[in-house]
Amino acid sequence: MNFANGSVLTVFRTFAFFAGCAEIVPLTGGPSDNRAALPVDGTQNPEQGALHVSQNELNVKLNEFFTLNDPTNTAVMNPNAGKLEVTSNKRDLSIKWDGPLQPNTTYIIQLNGTIRDLNEKNDTIHQFVFSTGDQIDSLKINGLITDGFTNKPSNAYTIGLYDSLKDPYKNAPVYICKSNDKGQFEFSYLKAGEYQLFAFLDTNKDRLPSIGEDIAYSSKLIASGDSTAFSHILASKPKNPVKQLQLKVLNPGTFFASGKEISESSLTINSQPVQIIKRFAADSILAVLPSSSNEVYTFIDGTDTITKIISLKDRNKNFFVSGKIYKNAWTLGDTLLFETNEFIEKIDTSLIIVEDKTKLKVKYDALFSGNQVRIIPKSAIAFDMIVDFKMGALRGLTNVNDSIKVELKTYRTSDLSNLKLNIESLKGQWVIQLMDGSNPIRTFFKSESDSVVNWNNVIPAVYQIRCIRDVNGNGKWDMGIWETKAQPEEVVRFDLKSKLRPNWDIEETLELKPNE
Template sequence: MKKYVAIGIIFFFLIVLLTGCARRGRPDGGPKDEDAPIMMLAKPVNLTTNFKEKEIKIYFDEYIKLKDLQKQLIISPPLKYAPVIKPLGTPSKYISIKILDTLKENTTYTFNFGQSVIDNTEGNILNNFKYVFSTGDIIDSLKVSGTIKDAFSNEVDKDITVMLYEVNDSFTDSIIYNEKPLYVGSTLDSTAWEITNIKSGKYLLLALKDASKNYKFNPKEDKIGFYKEYITIPTDSSYTISIFREELPFQLKRPSEAAKGHLLFGYEGVGDSLKVQPFSVSEKFESFTNFEKNKDTLNFWYKNAEKDSIQFYAINNQYRDTLTVKLRTKILDSLQIKSSVRGVLPLRDAFKLSGNIPIESIDTAKIDFIDKDSSAVAHSFSISKDKDEIVLDFVKKYDQKYSLVFFPEAITDFFGNVNDTLTYRFTTKRPTDYGNVYLTLQKVKSYPLIVQLITERGKLVEEVYAEHQQEYVFKNLVPDKYLIRVIYDNNKNRKWDTGNFLLRKQPEEVIYFNTVLEVRANWEMTETFMLE
């Protein structure tokens, strides 16, 4: 019996010992792989000269995937026919590139994969992986680099394509509309760019926000930037390019009906002087036009049309056209009124009402405006030139509550529609609830200037047109973060003007103050802006 007990005890300890050993030897997966894939072999080898192959295979030390290849891959010079590249969506230990194009003689080609090559397990990125070859005897090795900025905005678009066109005997300015460049690069997610493996020569340096990804400039959808002079490579210079959207040549679009009595004349280009004049209409026919805010559209309002169509003369500077609009819609829009104020009326703002139909008249006898003590408030109303706003003028009192009531038929629009009862309640605050900014500019190159105070989101708060040195005072500002934008108004037309490639005209210079102004309540800020 003792013998069996002893054997049992020994057997138990053996099990415990083996279990402990098994636990100590249990794998935990090892350290996390943080290494990018490594190219092991390429056929033909990287930097091959006298290249004549139709397929390239690039082998790696582990399984890889291609991520966002369409966005990341830059082939320079661009190919007419896109190569077939694998793998797409499935892991592989190699990249296959099948070339479908006829390659140029004595040219260095670069396949820059950007950040598209990643390992299959952890997604580690092989940054800026390139495969380079030449169809000639040498690999071109020169390069050029620089940065991109937006000509007007403080924010810069991502994925800007930078291009070089060789300036030779066949070069013309129209080449950017019709042909692909000789060399290309990209900013991807930054503002910096670099083009490598370039041969020496003279070039046009161009940048596009290339919406169609076809390496050709389409003014209707692309932003453009260019260096004013041709550049010569080799160079040690770094180039900053400002991108902008060109103004399109004026073109009137096909008119459309928004509602009965309301036509829309959309257009491209500058339409500030656009006029549409009806003809062959009855004596009772009445009309009014205004421009849609923030849209390239002219509103044409009409009533008492006796025919099912209207003929127009359209005039805009040198533009002339005649057109006919068929009238099909039978339903008038109803009058809608919106207030510019929600709760609090800032001391620097006016109380405004906007209408979706031109405002024809206001009956002040049907309006009641009182303060928190139910005392009548002296006031007046005006209708804007475009008849789309009603502006209330009164002396604001601090820390006050107001009630404004428009009784029925107080407001009449172009068609004779009237309002139902409209009630607006709002308050004002004290001056100590706001902040003030005092700004001085130094190292100004020339006048006039347009000095703008904007929010971080780009909304214009106040604008000052300056023709000489002065202090800029922005008072009663709602506590928030603000930016200062300065525009050199070279042509003195009181607005920012964009550029034009064919005219070799750069946009008017815009400079942002590099400090965000954090305005606080009951606080004054004094700032000096060096325009360098």
């Protein structure tokens, strides 16, 4: 089981440094190799752990020839003292910075894979430490960053400790490091104080958080001298504050619109109001693409105007029908859902043939709405079933469907399993889903009072359970909101202890530990 807010971020009062190369920390993901080029004792200036340093350059000789690997992105100085210039000459390494050093401050220069020897191209993590004051600061912060929805470790995130009153989007961090492939990170040689912990996935490699990049953060300030355990931070993609219309056309007859709040009165196409087929959220809809006498379509929503050229040839194509059916299987009582890329105006059931493999016809009810068709077989079937949409079975605004034949495995009640979940340990509102890999098979919306979930007639397989703590009661997972320091909603995963088997009744209990 994985828990999204287990207590894993810890702060330590420990101190250790070594002569030559400083301790190699695993947090930043660079592999440690004893054959890599290492500093020669007595050649580092200022020396490791030196006090009262005032110079703007560090020099050291390594024990073999080496090359530099992308020092702009692999060399970091904490706290930042300006732009780093890393150069090499045979076995000599020089690191310069163009800003002033602060008084009574410990500085750490970390080279994460910056140095590689000439032959094996081995690299390692070097850490050089010195102070402008009377002592070396000795505090550490360890932590973990995971994806708020998948619970997987978040690798290669830039983690920053910021001044408690500064905005990370506008100010540089006081200290910086990166998470490794296990999502772990570590700050060392910290000065005592309170910091805002903020992380971002630096996709454009500018060392600054940018709008749209995934982020993670602590809701409270972190004191570097505190021994209290903190919850690990959860990464999610922030909502884009730039409200701008975005479109994706699905020829021949529909389109997706998103990016800003959309209503039938606000969005027009060629000066005509939009016809919404399905609303996913306030800022996300599927809508009808109307017919036009030419190939120019102008979408207008407030100050946003998007013009698209859509060929008449594409608009006149027959539309497709796709089945939204789990594992192409059917059990008695199931509704078969089919979707199209056209707004359906009429269906001809004489052209929709449902039969089993022996050609025995199956009676059914058919419903249609928007771009969806639902087929509901009315009787039990002994053999696998075939649903055959002939061309013209569905008529849209300007054209008809392509033909499609879907074969479905038929399950009888005796082939299926029943699952009962005891969920008393999940307090509050939750969205509980039966998962086959990344596919939710069944969904239950738990209220404050629910203590049991019963899922009957489930296709036998090995399943997992995904539970989303539905804080705002909207029935879905919500990402974090940096402006209010709200965290992503908690996601907990359970592996069922038993495989669901034909004609079995399985009962299991979901146990959420008190501190999770």
